[in-house]
Amino acid sequence: MTTDALAVYSNTVHTYSKKCTLMIAPPLTTSSEEQRIAEATLRQHIWRADELSRSRTLSSPSGYECLDAELPEGGWPQSTLVELLLQQPGIGEMHLLRPALANLSKSRYVAFIEPPHRPNSAACKFLGLHCPNLLWIRAPTTANALWSTEQILRNGGFGAVLLWQKNIRNEALRRLNLAAQSTDTTFWLLRPLSAAADASPAPLRIALRPSAGGISAEVIKRRGPHHDQPLIIPLAKMPARQRFLDEQNAVLVKRSSPTPTTRVRQAALV
Template identity: 40%
Template structure:
Protein backbone atom coordinates (compact mmCIF):
# COMPACT_ATOMS: atom_id res chain seq x y z
CA UNK A 1 0.00 0.00 0.00
CA UNK A 2 1.31 3.45 -0.88
CA UNK A 3 2.30 5.86 1.86
CA UNK A 4 0.05 8.82 2.78
CA UNK A 5 2.66 11.20 1.37
CA UNK A 6 2.66 9.38 -1.97
CA UNK A 7 -1.12 9.44 -2.14
CA UNK A 8 -1.20 13.13 -1.29
CA UNK A 9 1.12 13.84 -4.22
CA UNK A 10 -1.35 12.40 -6.74
CA UNK A 11 -3.79 14.69 -8.60
CA UNK A 12 -6.99 15.30 -6.55
CA UNK A 13 -9.18 13.87 -9.31
CA UNK A 14 -7.48 10.48 -8.97
CA UNK A 15 -7.71 10.02 -5.22
CA UNK A 16 -10.69 10.49 -2.94
CA UNK A 17 -10.18 10.49 0.81
CA UNK A 18 -13.13 9.38 2.90
CA UNK A 19 -12.94 12.40 5.22
CA UNK A 20 -13.80 14.89 2.48
CA UNK A 21 -16.40 15.32 -0.22
CA UNK A 22 -15.60 13.48 -3.43
CA UNK A 23 -14.26 15.51 -6.30
CA UNK A 24 -16.20 15.70 -9.54
CA UNK A 25 -15.06 16.04 -13.13
CA UNK A 26 -18.05 18.33 -13.73
CA UNK A 27 -19.57 20.84 -11.36
CA UNK A 28 -22.94 19.90 -9.95
CA UNK A 29 -26.17 21.60 -10.93
CA UNK A 30 -26.91 24.33 -8.34
CA UNK A 31 -29.85 23.39 -6.13
CA UNK A 32 -30.75 27.03 -5.51
CA UNK A 33 -29.97 26.58 -1.80
CA UNK A 34 -26.44 27.57 -0.82
CA UNK A 35 -26.62 25.59 2.43
CA UNK A 36 -27.38 22.38 0.54
CA UNK A 37 -24.87 23.03 -2.25
CA UNK A 38 -22.13 23.30 0.38
CA UNK A 39 -22.89 19.74 1.51
CA UNK A 40 -23.01 18.10 -1.93
CA UNK A 41 -20.02 16.89 -3.96
CA UNK A 42 -19.60 19.17 -6.96
CA UNK A 43 -21.56 21.91 -5.22
CA UNK A 44 -25.01 20.82 -6.39
CA UNK A 45 -27.16 18.04 -7.81
CA UNK A 46 -24.98 15.46 -9.61
CA UNK A 47 -25.42 15.90 -13.36
CA UNK A 48 -25.76 12.24 -14.26
CA UNK A 49 -26.87 10.23 -11.28
CA UNK A 50 -29.73 8.57 -9.48
CA UNK A 51 -30.95 10.70 -6.56
CA UNK A 52 -33.41 9.28 -4.03
CA UNK A 53 -35.69 11.59 -2.03
CA UNK A 54 -37.48 9.97 0.92
CA UNK A 55 -40.56 11.50 2.54
CA UNK A 56 -43.40 10.04 4.59
CA UNK A 57 -46.00 11.51 2.21
CA UNK A 58 -46.23 13.72 -0.87
CA UNK A 59 -46.24 17.45 -0.24
CA UNK A 60 -43.59 17.94 2.45
CA UNK A 61 -41.72 20.34 0.17
CA UNK A 62 -40.06 17.99 -2.31
CA UNK A 63 -41.20 19.93 -5.39
CA UNK A 64 -40.19 23.27 -3.88
CA UNK A 65 -36.75 21.76 -3.24
CA UNK A 66 -36.39 20.97 -6.95
CA UNK A 67 -38.07 24.14 -8.20
CA UNK A 68 -34.86 26.13 -8.92
CA UNK A 69 -33.60 23.24 -11.09
CA UNK A 70 -36.92 22.63 -12.83
CA UNK A 71 -37.28 26.30 -13.75
CA UNK A 72 -34.06 26.06 -15.76
CA UNK A 73 -35.40 23.45 -18.21
CA UNK A 74 -33.95 24.38 -21.65
CA UNK A 75 -36.32 25.00 -24.54
CA UNK A 76 -34.96 21.94 -26.38
CA UNK A 77 -35.33 19.48 -23.48
CA UNK A 78 -38.18 17.80 -21.66
CA UNK A 79 -38.98 17.65 -17.98
CA UNK A 80 -40.31 14.12 -17.44
CA UNK A 81 -42.66 13.20 -14.59
CA UNK A 82 -43.22 9.44 -14.39
CA UNK A 83 -46.23 8.09 -12.45
CA UNK A 84 -46.75 10.97 -10.00
CA UNK A 85 -49.25 10.17 -7.21
CA UNK A 86 -51.29 13.26 -8.12
CA UNK A 87 -51.96 15.00 -11.41
CA UNK A 88 -49.94 18.20 -11.93
CA UNK A 89 -52.04 21.32 -11.36
CA UNK A 90 -51.12 23.63 -14.22
CA UNK A 91 -51.99 27.07 -12.69
CA UNK A 92 -49.83 26.48 -9.60
CA UNK A 93 -46.92 25.15 -11.66
CA UNK A 94 -47.15 28.07 -14.07
CA UNK A 95 -47.15 30.61 -11.25
CA UNK A 96 -44.08 28.85 -9.84
CA UNK A 97 -42.24 29.41 -13.12
CA UNK A 98 -42.21 25.89 -14.57
CA UNK A 99 -42.29 25.70 -18.39
CA UNK A 100 -45.45 23.62 -18.86
CA UNK A 101 -44.84 23.30 -22.59
CA UNK A 102 -41.76 21.21 -21.74
CA UNK A 103 -43.49 19.03 -19.12
CA UNK A 104 -43.83 15.40 -20.19
CA UNK A 105 -46.31 13.50 -17.99
CA UNK A 106 -46.21 9.69 -18.18
CA UNK A 107 -48.96 7.68 -16.47
CA UNK A 108 -48.32 3.97 -15.90
CA UNK A 109 -50.41 1.05 -14.67
CA UNK A 110 -47.85 -1.07 -12.81
CA UNK A 111 -44.35 -1.11 -11.35
CA UNK A 112 -42.77 -2.67 -14.44
CA UNK A 113 -44.15 0.05 -16.70
CA UNK A 114 -42.93 2.74 -14.30
CA UNK A 115 -39.41 1.31 -14.27
CA UNK A 116 -39.35 0.96 -18.06
CA UNK A 117 -40.64 4.50 -18.67
CA UNK A 118 -38.22 5.98 -16.13
CA UNK A 119 -35.25 4.22 -17.67
CA UNK A 120 -36.23 5.26 -21.20
CA UNK A 121 -36.69 8.89 -20.19
CA UNK A 122 -33.36 8.97 -18.36
CA UNK A 123 -31.46 7.20 -21.16
CA UNK A 124 -32.92 9.30 -23.96
CA UNK A 125 -30.74 12.34 -23.32
CA UNK A 126 -33.76 14.47 -24.24
CA UNK A 127 -34.70 15.33 -20.64
CA UNK A 128 -33.05 17.96 -18.47
CA UNK A 129 -34.36 16.06 -15.44
CA UNK A 130 -36.51 13.01 -14.76
CA UNK A 131 -38.81 12.73 -11.73
CA UNK A 132 -40.34 9.34 -10.92
CA UNK A 133 -42.56 7.91 -8.20
CA UNK A 134 -42.08 4.09 -8.32
CA UNK A 135 -44.46 2.04 -6.20
CA UNK A 136 -41.67 -0.50 -5.72
CA UNK A 137 -38.25 -1.20 -7.19
CA UNK A 138 -35.53 -3.74 -6.44
CA UNK A 139 -31.76 -3.38 -6.33
CA UNK A 140 -31.31 -4.44 -9.95
CA UNK A 141 -33.82 -1.83 -11.06
CA UNK A 142 -31.99 0.87 -9.11
CA UNK A 143 -28.69 -0.12 -10.74
CA UNK A 144 -30.25 0.08 -14.21
CA UNK A 145 -31.59 3.55 -13.48
CA UNK A 146 -28.23 4.71 -12.13
CA UNK A 147 -26.48 3.50 -15.29
CA UNK A 148 -29.06 5.17 -17.52
CA UNK A 149 -28.62 8.46 -15.68
CA UNK A 150 -24.83 8.22 -15.88
CA UNK A 151 -24.76 7.39 -19.58
CA UNK A 152 -27.00 10.34 -20.52
CA UNK A 153 -25.71 12.79 -17.86
CA UNK A 154 -29.30 13.26 -16.71
CA UNK A 155 -30.27 13.86 -13.06
CA UNK A 156 -32.89 11.28 -12.10
CA UNK A 157 -34.96 11.85 -8.95
CA UNK A 158 -36.89 9.00 -7.33
CA UNK A 159 -39.52 9.86 -4.69
CA UNK A 160 -39.83 7.01 -2.18
CA UNK A 161 -41.22 6.32 1.32
CA UNK A 162 -38.79 6.47 4.28
CA UNK A 163 -38.79 2.70 4.84
CA UNK A 164 -37.20 2.29 1.40
CA UNK A 165 -34.06 3.96 2.77
CA UNK A 166 -33.18 0.64 4.42
CA UNK A 167 -32.79 -0.93 0.98
CA UNK A 168 -29.24 -0.98 -0.45
CA UNK A 169 -29.04 1.34 -3.44
CA UNK A 170 -26.73 2.33 -6.27
CA UNK A 171 -27.94 5.93 -5.96
CA UNK A 172 -25.21 8.53 -5.72
CA UNK A 173 -27.27 10.69 -3.35
CA UNK A 174 -30.01 9.80 -0.86
CA UNK A 175 -31.89 12.49 1.10
CA UNK A 176 -34.55 12.14 3.78
CA UNK A 177 -36.95 15.10 3.74
CA UNK A 178 -39.02 16.37 6.67
CA UNK A 179 -41.39 19.28 6.29
CA UNK A 180 -41.59 22.09 8.81
CA UNK A 181 -43.43 25.45 8.80
CA UNK A 182 -41.89 27.58 6.07
CA UNK A 183 -39.11 25.17 5.30
CA UNK A 184 -37.62 21.73 4.92
CA UNK A 185 -35.18 19.64 6.92
CA UNK A 186 -32.84 17.60 4.72
CA UNK A 187 -31.02 14.61 6.19
CA UNK A 188 -28.18 13.44 3.93
CA UNK A 189 -28.24 9.65 4.18
CA UNK A 190 -25.70 9.00 1.45
CA UNK A 191 -23.34 11.13 -0.60
CA UNK A 192 -19.95 10.65 -2.20
CA UNK A 193 -18.03 11.69 0.87
CA UNK A 194 -18.14 11.44 4.66
CA UNK A 195 -21.38 11.21 6.60
CA UNK A 196 -23.06 14.56 7.17
CA UNK A 197 -22.59 15.88 10.69
CA UNK A 198 -26.06 17.44 10.90
CA UNK A 199 -29.21 17.90 8.79
CA UNK A 200 -29.52 20.89 6.50
CA UNK A 201 -32.30 23.37 7.33
CA UNK A 202 -33.76 25.12 4.29
CA UNK A 203 -36.24 27.97 3.95
CA UNK A 204 -38.50 27.21 0.99
CA UNK A 205 -39.95 29.81 -1.40
CA UNK A 206 -43.59 30.69 -0.85
CA UNK A 207 -46.26 30.46 -3.52
CA UNK A 208 -46.68 33.90 -5.17
CA UNK A 209 -50.02 35.59 -4.62
CA UNK A 210 -51.22 33.28 -1.84
CA UNK A 211 -53.48 34.86 0.76
CA UNK A 212 -51.59 32.93 3.43
CA UNK A 213 -48.06 31.50 3.27
CA UNK A 214 -48.05 28.39 1.10
CA UNK A 215 -45.32 26.46 -0.70
CA UNK A 216 -45.63 24.96 -4.15
CA UNK A 217 -46.26 21.62 -2.45
CA UNK A 218 -47.66 22.57 0.95
CA UNK A 219 -46.97 20.11 3.78
CA UNK A 220 -50.74 20.01 4.49
CA UNK A 221 -51.27 18.07 1.24
CA UNK A 222 -54.23 15.69 1.60
CA UNK A 223 -56.27 13.67 -0.86
CA UNK A 224 -59.76 14.55 0.48
CA UNK A 225 -59.27 18.31 0.02
CA UNK A 226 -58.91 19.31 -3.66
CA UNK A 227 -58.92 23.02 -2.76
CA UNK A 228 -55.83 22.53 -0.62
CA UNK A 229 -54.22 20.33 -3.22
CA UNK A 230 -54.37 23.27 -5.61
CA UNK A 231 -51.99 25.09 -3.29
CA UNK A 232 -49.65 22.15 -3.50
CA UNK A 233 -49.39 22.22 -7.29
CA UNK A 234 -51.01 18.80 -7.60
CA UNK A 235 -54.54 17.51 -8.04
CA UNK A 236 -55.76 14.02 -7.06
CA UNK A 237 -55.70 11.49 -9.86
CA UNK A 238 -59.15 10.67 -11.15
CA UNK A 239 -60.16 7.03 -11.17
Protein backbone atom coordinates in the same frame (compact mmCIF):
# COMPACT_ATOMS: atom_id res chain seq x y z
CA MET B 1 32.83 -19.63 -32.44
CA THR B 2 36.42 -18.85 -33.58
CA THR B 3 38.70 -16.31 -31.96
CA ASP B 4 38.36 -13.83 -34.85
CA ALA B 5 34.56 -14.12 -34.84
CA LEU B 6 34.50 -13.64 -31.09
CA ALA B 7 36.61 -10.50 -31.40
CA VAL B 8 34.32 -9.09 -34.08
CA TYR B 9 31.26 -9.87 -31.92
CA SER B 10 32.84 -8.18 -28.89
CA ASN B 11 33.69 -5.06 -30.87
CA THR B 12 30.15 -4.91 -32.24
CA VAL B 13 28.58 -5.22 -28.80
CA HIS B 14 30.94 -2.60 -27.38
CA THR B 15 30.17 -0.19 -30.22
CA TYR B 16 26.42 -0.75 -29.85
CA SER B 17 26.50 -0.24 -26.09
CA LYS B 18 28.58 2.88 -26.60
CA LYS B 19 26.02 4.28 -29.03
CA CYS B 20 23.19 3.43 -26.64
CA THR B 21 25.02 5.18 -23.86
CA LEU B 22 25.33 8.29 -25.99
CA MET B 23 21.60 8.22 -26.80
CA ILE B 24 20.51 8.24 -23.16
CA ALA B 25 19.25 11.72 -22.19
CA PRO B 26 20.54 13.34 -19.02
CA PRO B 27 18.25 13.15 -15.97
CA LEU B 28 15.54 15.79 -15.75
CA THR B 29 15.88 18.39 -13.07
CA THR B 30 12.78 20.07 -11.63
CA SER B 31 12.69 23.19 -9.58
CA SER B 32 10.99 23.35 -6.21
CA GLU B 33 8.20 25.50 -7.67
CA GLU B 34 7.47 22.99 -10.45
CA GLN B 35 7.48 20.16 -7.92
CA ARG B 36 5.03 22.05 -5.70
CA ILE B 37 2.68 22.63 -8.64
CA ALA B 38 2.90 18.96 -9.65
CA GLU B 39 2.08 17.83 -6.11
CA ALA B 40 -0.86 20.26 -5.89
CA THR B 41 -2.21 18.96 -9.21
CA LEU B 42 -1.86 15.39 -7.99
CA ARG B 43 -3.71 16.15 -4.76
CA GLN B 44 -6.66 17.49 -6.76
CA HIS B 45 -7.19 14.01 -8.24
CA ILE B 46 -6.97 12.21 -4.89
CA TRP B 47 -10.18 11.80 -2.92
CA ARG B 48 -10.02 11.38 0.84
CA ALA B 49 -12.83 9.86 2.87
CA ASP B 50 -13.21 12.99 5.03
CA GLU B 51 -13.72 15.22 1.96
CA LEU B 52 -16.60 15.63 -0.45
CA SER B 53 -15.86 13.91 -3.71
CA ARG B 54 -15.30 15.92 -6.86
CA SER B 55 -15.57 14.45 -10.34
CA ARG B 56 -16.05 15.53 -13.90
CA THR B 57 -19.80 15.00 -13.62
CA LEU B 58 -21.82 18.13 -14.30
CA SER B 59 -24.31 19.41 -11.76
CA SER B 60 -27.26 21.79 -11.54
CA PRO B 61 -27.34 24.35 -8.72
CA SER B 62 -30.08 23.55 -6.22
CA GLY B 63 -30.76 27.23 -5.57
CA TYR B 64 -29.95 26.88 -1.86
CA GLU B 65 -26.40 27.64 -0.75
CA CYS B 66 -26.64 25.57 2.43
CA LEU B 67 -27.66 22.51 0.40
CA ASP B 68 -25.08 23.03 -2.37
CA ALA B 69 -22.35 23.14 0.28
CA GLU B 70 -23.28 19.60 1.39
CA LEU B 71 -23.67 18.05 -2.07
CA PRO B 72 -20.54 16.37 -3.50
CA GLU B 73 -20.76 18.16 -6.85
CA GLY B 74 -21.88 21.50 -5.42
CA GLY B 75 -25.40 20.94 -6.77
CA TRP B 76 -27.76 18.24 -8.04
CA PRO B 77 -25.48 15.78 -9.89
CA GLN B 78 -26.28 14.72 -13.42
CA SER B 79 -25.75 11.28 -14.96
CA THR B 80 -26.58 9.45 -11.76
CA LEU B 81 -29.43 8.30 -9.55
CA VAL B 82 -30.51 10.69 -6.77
CA GLU B 83 -32.98 9.37 -4.21
CA LEU B 84 -35.32 11.67 -2.29
CA LEU B 85 -36.94 9.79 0.60
CA LEU B 86 -40.18 11.51 1.60
CA GLN B 87 -41.99 11.26 4.89
CA GLN B 88 -45.11 11.84 2.81
CA PRO B 89 -45.86 13.47 -0.54
CA GLY B 90 -46.57 17.18 -0.61
CA ILE B 91 -44.23 18.29 2.20
CA GLY B 92 -42.40 20.74 -0.08
CA GLU B 93 -40.28 18.45 -2.27
CA MET B 94 -41.38 20.19 -5.48
CA HIS B 95 -40.59 23.60 -4.00
CA LEU B 96 -37.17 22.24 -3.07
CA LEU B 97 -36.57 21.21 -6.69
CA ARG B 98 -38.18 24.36 -8.10
CA PRO B 99 -34.97 26.33 -8.91
CA ALA B 100 -33.35 23.41 -10.72
CA LEU B 101 -36.51 22.40 -12.58
CA ALA B 102 -37.29 25.97 -13.61
CA ASN B 103 -33.81 26.34 -15.07
CA LEU B 104 -33.81 22.98 -16.86
CA SER B 105 -37.32 23.33 -18.30
CA LYS B 106 -36.38 26.53 -20.14
CA SER B 107 -34.46 24.68 -22.84
CA ARG B 108 -35.04 20.94 -22.27
CA TYR B 109 -37.88 18.54 -21.54
CA VAL B 110 -38.80 17.47 -18.01
CA ALA B 111 -40.63 14.18 -17.42
CA PHE B 112 -42.98 13.43 -14.49
CA ILE B 113 -43.50 9.67 -14.26
CA GLU B 114 -46.27 8.37 -11.99
CA PRO B 115 -46.61 11.43 -9.71
CA PRO B 116 -48.96 10.92 -6.73
CA HIS B 117 -51.27 13.68 -7.97
CA ARG B 118 -52.31 14.99 -11.36
CA PRO B 119 -49.99 17.85 -12.45
CA ASN B 120 -51.70 21.22 -12.51
CA SER B 121 -50.69 23.83 -15.06
CA ALA B 122 -51.35 26.72 -12.68
CA ALA B 123 -49.16 25.09 -10.03
CA CYS B 124 -46.41 24.44 -12.58
CA LYS B 125 -46.47 28.09 -13.66
CA PHE B 126 -46.33 29.13 -10.00
CA LEU B 127 -43.18 27.02 -9.66
CA GLY B 128 -41.67 28.77 -12.66
CA LEU B 129 -41.75 25.74 -14.96
CA HIS B 130 -42.08 26.05 -18.73
CA CYS B 131 -45.26 24.05 -19.28
CA PRO B 132 -44.74 23.22 -23.01
CA ASN B 133 -41.60 21.26 -22.05
CA LEU B 134 -43.32 19.15 -19.39
CA LEU B 135 -44.24 15.52 -20.03
CA TRP B 136 -46.60 13.59 -17.76
CA ILE B 137 -46.53 9.78 -18.02
CA ARG B 138 -49.08 7.48 -16.41
CA ALA B 139 -48.07 3.83 -16.20
CA PRO B 140 -50.57 1.11 -15.24
CA THR B 141 -47.91 -1.08 -13.61
CA THR B 142 -44.54 -0.66 -11.92
CA ALA B 143 -42.85 -2.54 -14.75
CA ASN B 144 -44.24 -0.09 -17.30
CA ALA B 145 -43.09 2.88 -15.23
CA LEU B 146 -39.58 1.48 -14.89
CA TRP B 147 -39.39 0.65 -18.59
CA SER B 148 -40.56 4.16 -19.55
CA THR B 149 -38.02 5.75 -17.21
CA GLU B 150 -35.16 3.68 -18.60
CA GLN B 151 -36.07 4.53 -22.20
CA ILE B 152 -36.29 8.26 -21.45
CA LEU B 153 -32.95 8.22 -19.66
CA ARG B 154 -31.24 6.43 -22.53
CA ASN B 155 -32.80 8.82 -25.02
CA GLY B 156 -30.74 11.72 -23.64
CA GLY B 157 -33.12 14.43 -24.79
CA PHE B 158 -34.52 15.27 -21.36
CA GLY B 159 -33.00 17.67 -18.87
CA ALA B 160 -34.67 16.10 -15.84
CA VAL B 161 -36.68 13.00 -14.98
CA LEU B 162 -38.74 12.54 -11.81
CA LEU B 163 -40.02 9.07 -10.94
CA TRP B 164 -42.37 8.32 -8.04
CA GLN B 165 -42.36 4.71 -6.88
CA LYS B 166 -42.92 2.91 -3.59
CA ASN B 167 -41.42 -0.55 -4.03
CA ILE B 168 -38.47 -1.10 -6.38
CA ARG B 169 -36.15 -4.07 -6.45
CA ASN B 170 -32.42 -3.53 -6.18
CA GLU B 171 -31.87 -4.94 -9.67
CA ALA B 172 -34.20 -2.31 -11.14
CA LEU B 173 -32.36 0.44 -9.27
CA ARG B 174 -29.06 -0.68 -10.77
CA ARG B 175 -30.55 -0.65 -14.27
CA LEU B 176 -31.86 2.88 -13.77
CA ASN B 177 -28.53 4.04 -12.40
CA LEU B 178 -26.70 2.59 -15.40
CA ALA B 179 -29.19 4.22 -17.77
CA ALA B 180 -28.68 7.57 -16.06
CA GLN B 181 -24.91 7.29 -16.45
CA SER B 182 -25.25 7.15 -20.23
CA THR B 183 -26.63 10.69 -20.49
CA ASP B 184 -26.46 14.11 -18.83
CA THR B 185 -30.01 13.98 -17.44
CA THR B 186 -30.72 14.90 -13.82
CA PHE B 187 -32.64 11.96 -12.39
CA TRP B 188 -34.60 12.05 -9.12
CA LEU B 189 -36.32 9.01 -7.64
CA LEU B 190 -38.90 9.89 -4.99
CA ARG B 191 -39.60 7.05 -2.54
CA PRO B 192 -41.12 6.68 0.94
CA LEU B 193 -38.90 7.40 3.91
CA SER B 194 -39.24 3.77 5.01
CA ALA B 195 -36.98 2.77 2.08
CA ALA B 196 -33.99 4.41 3.81
CA ALA B 197 -33.18 1.09 5.49
CA ASP B 198 -32.96 -0.71 2.13
CA ALA B 199 -29.72 -1.03 0.18
CA SER B 200 -29.45 1.18 -2.90
CA PRO B 201 -26.82 1.82 -5.60
CA ALA B 202 -27.68 5.54 -5.57
CA PRO B 203 -24.58 7.56 -4.60
CA LEU B 204 -26.76 10.32 -3.13
CA ARG B 205 -29.75 9.75 -0.83
CA ILE B 206 -31.55 12.53 1.05
CA ALA B 207 -34.37 12.13 3.57
CA LEU B 208 -36.97 14.92 3.50
CA ARG B 209 -39.28 15.78 6.38
CA PRO B 210 -41.62 18.75 6.92
CA SER B 211 -40.35 21.67 8.95
CA ALA B 212 -41.82 24.96 10.15
CA GLY B 213 -41.60 27.36 7.22
CA GLY B 214 -39.62 24.99 5.03
CA ILE B 215 -38.29 21.46 4.77
CA SER B 216 -35.74 19.36 6.65
CA ALA B 217 -33.13 17.63 4.47
CA GLU B 218 -30.94 14.90 5.97
CA VAL B 219 -28.12 13.57 3.80
CA ILE B 220 -28.04 9.87 4.67
CA LYS B 221 -25.66 8.80 1.88
CA ARG B 222 -23.10 10.67 -0.18
CA ARG B 223 -19.53 10.33 -1.41
CA GLY B 224 -17.87 12.03 1.50
CA PRO B 225 -17.99 12.32 5.29
CA HIS B 226 -21.13 11.47 7.18
CA HIS B 227 -23.51 14.37 7.72
CA ASP B 228 -24.88 14.39 11.25
CA GLN B 229 -27.33 17.28 11.50
CA PRO B 230 -30.25 17.78 9.09
CA LEU B 231 -30.47 20.98 7.08
CA ILE B 232 -33.46 23.24 7.63
CA ILE B 233 -34.11 24.82 4.25
CA PRO B 234 -36.61 27.70 4.21
CA LEU B 235 -39.01 27.66 1.29
CA ALA B 236 -40.07 31.26 0.83
CA LYS B 237 -42.55 30.69 -2.02
CA MET B 238 -44.29 27.74 -0.41
CA PRO B 239 -47.85 28.64 0.68
CA ALA B 240 -47.33 27.11 4.12
CA ARG B 241 -44.12 29.11 4.47
CA GLN B 242 -45.95 32.31 3.54
CA ARG B 243 -48.62 31.65 6.16
CA PHE B 244 -45.87 30.99 8.68
CA LEU B 245 -44.22 34.33 7.86
CA ASP B 246 -47.53 36.13 8.06
CA GLU B 247 -48.14 34.70 11.51
CA GLN B 248 -44.64 35.66 12.66
CA ASN B 249 -44.93 39.22 11.34
CA ALA B 250 -48.52 39.78 12.38
CA VAL B 251 -49.12 42.84 14.53
CA LEU B 252 -49.97 41.85 18.05
CA VAL B 253 -53.27 43.40 19.01
CA LYS B 254 -53.71 43.85 22.73
CA ARG B 255 -57.25 43.86 23.87
CA SER B 256 -57.84 45.85 27.01
CA SER B 257 -60.34 44.64 29.51
CA PRO B 258 -63.59 46.57 29.45
CA THR B 259 -63.91 49.35 32.02
CA PRO B 260 -66.39 48.36 34.66
CA THR B 261 -69.36 50.67 34.81
CA THR B 262 -71.36 51.32 37.92
CA ARG B 263 -74.93 50.38 37.55
CA VAL B 264 -77.31 52.87 39.05
CA ARG B 265 -80.51 51.25 40.09
CA GLN B 266 -83.38 53.65 39.94
CA ALA B 267 -85.54 53.83 42.99
CA ALA B 268 -88.76 52.04 42.54
CA LEU B 269 -91.84 54.09 42.88
CA VAL B 270 -93.80 53.23 45.93
